[in-house]
Amino acid sequence: MKQPAILIPEGCEKVLLHACCAPCSSAIVEWLLNNGVRPTIFYFNPNIWPREEYEIRKNESKRHAEGLGIDWIDGDYDHGAWRKGVCGLENEPERGGRCEMCFTLRLTETARKAKELGFRYFATTLASSRWKSLEQIERAGLIAQETVKSEDSPSPLFWAQNWRKGGLQERRNQLLKENQFYNQQYCGCEFSARNGANTKPLLRAQMREAKKQHEEQLARLSKEVVEKLADQLRLILTSNPSPLTLNPSPKTIMAFWSLPDEVDIRPLVEQLVEHGHTVVLPKVLDGERMELRRFSPEEDLAEGPYHLLEPVGESFTAYDTIDVVLVPGMAFDAAGHRLGRGKGYYDRFLPLVPQARKMGVCWPFQRVPEVPVDAHDFTVDMVVG
Known part of the structure; x- marks a missing residue:
């Protein structure tokens, strides 16, 4: 028998969902709601730079959640602290050590918030991007799970899920257009942008593609x-x-x-x-x-x-x-x-x-x-x- 593309953990009726942006959240949130899991969005992305870019993405995520009537939590923006966390890894390639440290920092804060609010499970929309390493994301989530573990209270579990399955990638692209979401061509980190858009022709090509995505x-x-x-x-x-x-x-x-x-x-x-x-x-x-x-x-x-x-x-x-x-x-x-x-x-x-x-x-x-x-x-x- 063919196994379903997405497996819901035992007893998971709600989840604290770390969201990197509205486009990546859209299909995941829709699937969760359609399958009896109530997500609460936790927007914690101090990696995004500059501040103007962060605010645009944050407001789009909040607009998405409010439109669906689901809870949305604003994490603190401290880009300086994030820079300290990835210090020494600035020149790492994409999918290298800097990315994994970034995931770990963001998911550890998500785990702390999940524990504070009494969630049994936490997950992340980062695992929906084909540009990210699923292995790195899973390791980061498990490290976050262990970091907040203590004997005095239950600790949340990381729901490691490949959100690219089950047609969610295609559905994401549909929802992006239907909701007219703001969508950028890099993850938000200035180092990612420099490594990925370090030539003028490439950046022009990315901007032409961005105009197509935002045509409506x-x-x-x-x-x-x-x-x-x-x-x-x-x-x-x-x-x-x-x-x-x-x-x-x-x-x-x-x-x-x-x-x-x-x-x-x-x-x-x-x-x-x-x-x-x-x-x-x-x-x-x-x-x-x-x-x-x-x-x-x-x-x-x-x-x-x-x-x-x-x-x-x-x-x-x-x-x-x-x-x-x-x-x-x-x-x-x-x-x-x-x-x-x-x-x-x-x-x-x-x-x-x-x-x-x-x-x-x-x-x-x-x-x-x-x-x-x-x-x-x-x-x-x-x-x-």
């Missing part, structure tokens, strides 16, 4: 990013409550007319013009450089040689009067490093406007721990995404 969310995400961008522009352009109202004089903003795979800032560009600011847009010349053209109404755009809309307004050369530059990109990191499309247009242009505030604009999943940098690459002052 892009319109919503664009609106959220534009709201943040408007708030930042308000701080720079005016002290009035209205994000774009002039006070006391109009400013000059270099923006961009969004491509289909970029944050759609077109409504914001038009609002800036309506409020009397000078808006200039880049136009590519001879495949090497950009020039600026004034933008007023959308009629100032015409289809270019690549079937993309380009500005056709009057030429703008007063670079020293530009107050803000909005910069698109494939990826940005916390230091302001930017990954472009590989042509170098902005890297050549941005040094011409040293007085301007450079603001990178991207979707949240385009913010990564580290962007590969070459000597000629130019950084932005801040990133909105």
